[in-house]
Amino acid sequence: QVQLVESGGGLVQPGGSLRLSCAASGSIFSVGPMGWYRQAPGGQRELVAVITSGGSTNYADSVKGRFTISRDNAKNTVSLQMNSLKLEDTAVYYCNADLTYYRGPFRYTDDYWGQGTQVTVSS
Numbered sequence: 001q002v003q004l005v006e007s008g009g010g011l012v013q014p015g016g017s018l019r020l021s022c023a024a025s026g027s028i029f030s031v032g033p034m035g036w037y038r039q040a041p042g043g044q045r046e047l048v049a050v051i052t053s054g055g056s057t058n059y060a061d062s063v064k065g066r067f068t069i070s071r072d073n074a075k076n077t078v079s080l081q082m083n084s085l086k087l088e089d090t091a092v093y094y095c096n097a098d099l100t101y102y103r104g105p106f107r108y109t110d111d112y113w114g115q116g117t118q119v120t121v122s123s
Helices: none
Strands: 003-007 010-012 018-025 028-039 046-051 057-059 067-072 077-082 091-103 106-113 117-121
Touching (some): 003 106, 046 067, 046 077
Parallel strands (some): 010 117
Antiparallel strands (some): 067 077, 091 106
């Protein structure tokens, strides 16, 4: 079964740090762009950061200079290092990736989402 599994959320005080990780598993052939999105209560899901297989990155203006996205192509993982966290960073964070995988003799490419991990910034 092809899936994305996240870890690393939790409760942190303002100014603190957290690191989120996401691993793609299953019969993976290749992984395209990987990213992190978040959805605050009552809000829409928004892009936080994205990284291509070549290492090019893009960040939401609200997290530039505070968050860093990275990936390990050999392990099919993506991480998000979050520093100087603010109250407004509180949200459910979702991992996203374009996965090319095998099902039997055939190869498919689909957009996958993780199950989400809660990040709460509170004093």
